[in-house]
Amino acid sequence: MKKDFLELKIDICSFTFLISILPNTHSRSKSSGKTSGATSHEVEKPSTLEVSKWKKIVSEFEKPSIWKSSWQLVSTLGLYLLTWSLIYLNYSKGGPWYYYLPLILAGAGLTVRIFIIFHDCGHQSFFKKKKLNQIFGFITGTFAFTTFKHWTWEHNVHHATVGDIDRRGMGDVWTLMVDEYLALSKFQRLGYRIWRHPLFLFGFAPTYIFLVRERFPAPTASPANRKAVICTNIALLSLMTLGCIIFGSFIFLLFQLFIISVAATAGVWLFYVQHQFEGVYWERHEHWEYTSAALDGSSFYKLPKILQWFTGNIGFHHLHHLSTKIPNYNLEACHNSHPAFSNVTKLTLFSSFKCMHFRLWDESQKELITWKQFKAIRGEREASLA
Numbered sequence: 151m152k153k154d155f156l157e158l159k160i161d162i163c164s165f166t167f168l169i170s171i172l173p174n175t176h177s178r179s180k181s182s183g184k185t186s187g188a189t190s191h192e193v194e195k196p197s198t199l200e201v202s203k204w205k206k207i208v209s210e211f212e213k214p215s216i217w218k219s220s221w222q223l224v225s226t227l228g229l230y231l232l233t234w235s236l237i238y239l240n241y242s243k244g245g246p247w248y249y250y251l252p253l254i255l256a257g258a259g260l261t262v263r264i265f266i267i268f269h270d271c272g273h274q275s276f277f278k279k280k281k282l283n284q285i286f287g288f289i290t291g292t293f294a295f296t297t298f299k300h301w302t303w304e305h306n307v308h309h310a311t312v313g314d315i316d317r318r319g320m321g322d323v324w325t326l327m328v329d330e331y332l333a334l335s336k337f338q339r340l341g342y343r344i345w346r347h348p349l350f351l352f353g354f355a356p357t358y359i360f361l362v363r364e365r366f367p368a369p370t371a372s373p374a375n376r377k378a379v380i381c382t383n384i385a386l387l388s389l390m391t392l393g394c395i396i397f398g399s400f401i402f403l404l405f406q407l408f409i410i411s412v413a414a415t416a417g418v419w420l421f422y423v424q425h426q427f428e429g430v431y432w433e434r435h436e437h438w439e440y441t442s443a444a445l446d447g448s449s450f451y452k453l454p455k456i457l458q459w460f461t462g463n464i465g466f467h468h469l470h471h472l473s474t475k476i477p478n479y480n481l482e483a484c485h486n487s488h489p490a491f492s493n494v495t496k497l498t499l500f501s502s503f504k505c506m507h508f509r510l511w512d513e514s515q516k517e518l519i520t521w522k523q524f525k526a527i528r529g530e531r532e533a534s535l536a
Contacts, residue, residue, distance in 0.1 A: 258412035259460035266462030272302035299378035313447035316435040356414035444471035
């Protein structure tokens with residue numbers, strides 16, 4: 151047990167350290183748990199693909215298209231600005247309040263899509279040229295309230311450590327082992343329970359992350375990353391000032407709060423269901439393996455087409471973790487290119503809600519468990535620790 155890690159995370163009075171983010175089938179041990187229609191007897195398991203084999207398969211889809219990327223960027227930002235224009239038009243003409251709801255949802259959805267473009271720029275997969283990724287990563291990051299350079303550093307750590315029990319702590323959803331939870335004080339357990347409660351995790355936390363936490367660098371950030379946060383804050387302040395001048399302070403700040411809050415909640419939810427689901431792969435570092443962590447440690451979130459568009463195909467998360475060089479617009483084609491890529495944990499919009507009940511990792515059973523499951527094994531575990 152890593153005492154320093156626990157003490158850092160338990161400091162619930164410091165939300166900057168507490169919040170470090172931003173999830174129905176069993177992908178490995180239960181063949182009946184597949185929702186994709188393929189069983190392990192019919193096709194090769196993805197995590198058993200030889201590295202040379204899957205690298206050859208995905209390499210075809212790792213080439214960004216300047217035309218596709220440019221169109222996605224221009225059309226998304228254009229629709230985002232159009233949404234703001236319609237909000238202002240409705241406000242200036244005294245239109246009915248219920249016109250705002252679809253506009254807020256559209257604005258939030260487009261903010262998520264902007265974030266996906268920003269995300270691809272961070273992986274250097276949106277454009278071939280590094281400079282273009284840096285320029286448009288900074289621009290889209292400002293619209294998404296996120297520092298490009300600093301977030302990319304944290305996110306790369308997430309990709310390098312996902313599913314690794316011994317390297318938790320950056321860019322992931324705070325999750326304790328059963329034994330770690332039992333070692334906490336009552337006050338610390340309360341803090342953890344609050345953090346893992348859906349009302350906090352998907353209510354307060356997302357808005358806090360993007361509006362407050364992203365305004366400050368991580369304690370271990372380099373001088374360059376700290377400078378990047380300052381530059382983004384200045385750019386964001388300038389963007390907010392311009393918005394207030396064009397649309398008026400009240401309407402702009404009010405609706406910006408609504409839009410970023412909905413977008414942030416959607417983003418945190420997406421990240422959560424992609425790595426907190428039944429059958430997810432977690433191992434100690436000495437047994438951790440990259441391909442298994444990518445394909446068994448990330449879900450395939452099959453969303454309705456309209457939501458798939460707004461979320462930039464990020465539901466094909468298993469392939470994104472297999473190769474971060476695949477642009478978002480190539481993920482679905484890559485997924486369809488080999489039957490093994492369908493033989494993974496598949497979540498639907500409806501089934502994913504079951505994932506919000508997971509609270510702890512049971513290392514002996516190698517599975518995420520609920521508070522109800524924890525209650526059933528608590529006595530036995532406490533006795534083993536005595």
